[in-house]
Amino acid sequence: MSLAPLWCVVPAAGRGTRVGGDRPKQYLTLAGRPLIEHTLDRLARHPHIAGLMVVLSAGDALWSGLSELHGKPVRTTVGGAERCDSVLAGLDALPDEVADDDFALVHDAARPCVRLDDITRLIDRASGADGGLLGAPLRDTLKRADAAGRSELTEPRELRWRAFTPQMFRRGALSAALRQAARDRVTVSDEAMAMELVGHAPLLVEGAEDNIKVTTAADFALAEFLLARTAS
Numbered sequence: 238m239s240l241a242p243l244w245c246v247v248p249a250a251g252r253g254t255r256v257g258g259d260r261p262k263q264y265l266t267l268a269g270r271p272l273i274e275h276t277l278d279r280l281a282r283h284p285h286i287a288g289l290m291v292v293l294s295a296g297d298a299l300w301s302g303l304s305e306l307h308g309k310p311v312r313t314t315v316g317g318a319e320r321c322d323s324v325l326a327g328l329d330a331l332p333d334e335v336a337d338d339d340f341a342l343v344h345d346a347a348r349p350c351v352r353l354d355d356i357t358r359l360i361d362r363a364s365g366a367d368g369g370l371l372g373a374p375l376r377d378t379l380k381r382a383d384a385a386g387r388s389e390l391t392e393p394r395e396l397r398w399r400a401f402t403p404q405m406f407r408r409g410a411l412s413a414a415l416r417q418a419a420r421d422r423v424t425v426s427d428e429a430m431a432m433e434l435v436g437h438a439p440l441l442v443e444g445a446e447d448n449i450k451v452t453t454a455a456d457f458a459l460a461e462f463l464l465a466r467t468a469s
């Protein structure tokens with residue numbers, strides 16, 4: 238890997254409404270410490286990550302104040318109403334040393350089980366392809382439901398992927414794509430979608446299915462189990 242070390246933007250400004258806890262899910266306890274600490278620990282341990290830009294909600298009183306982890310700088314900024322607003326704020330806040338042409342990673346605070354070797358593979362492959370994302374091909378039969386919740390149609394599963402993070406793009410190109418989506422009033426659910434909308438075709442890099450996004454309360458038990466099995 239000849240690329241210079243990359244900064245990683247970590248959107249952590251969500252409210253965790255689907256979990257429904259007494260605080261945003263990134264601060265709920267997972268295997269003895271706040272979920273976000275697991276995520277940041279894994280990212281900072283990756284030898285090719287230079288620093289972390291954690292995007293917090295305005296007035297976040299639960300953030301630990303961490304400023305360094307495993308010798309890497311940890312900076313914070315304030316996010317926005319949607320995940321895409323938070324990612325754009327994170328990109329804008331990256332240090333000046335990150336040029337527009339440099340790659341940056343984006344990884345959800347809510348994905349604590351990411352494997353270091355998947356990050357390495359993403360960096361290796363996506364840097365040669367002008368950007369990409371971790372994901373996994375759909376393995377189940379895919380149904381389209383009608384409004385009554387009945388199966389109306391079986392969709393082809395070939396060429397269908399689930400999108401994970403990290404996602405990796407050049408800082409300037411991703412910022413421009415996110416700004417364009419905002420101007421067009423499109424709420425993009427991931428960085429790759431913003432890039433697709435301006436004509437790019439991000440590389441899909443297959444990653445482990447256990448890189449789950451903690452989304453509901455039931456995901457905590459699964460994440461705790463997976464954390465112990467995905468240490469590298």
Ligand SMILES: Nc1ccn([C@@H]2O[C@H](COP(=O)(O)OP(=O)(O)OP(=O)(O)O)[C@@H](O)[C@H]2O)c(=O)n1
Pocket residue numbers: 247248249250251252253254255256261262263292316317318319320321323324345346347348450451452
């Ligand atoms: N305005 C937002 C919304 C989400 N996120 C972050 O984006 C990641 C993925 O979002 P999601 O799982 O949807 O988190 P929440 O928005 O917190 O969940 P919910 O929709 O259940 O409220 C999380 O790390 C979340 O903190 C963010 O930084 N800013």
Ligand SMILES: C[C@](O)(CO)[C@H](O)COP(=O)(O)O
Pocket residue numbers: 320345400401402426427428450
């Ligand atoms: C970026 C993402 O994690 C890819 O799966 C996801 O789109 C973000 O979660 P959300 O629930 O759509 O906000």
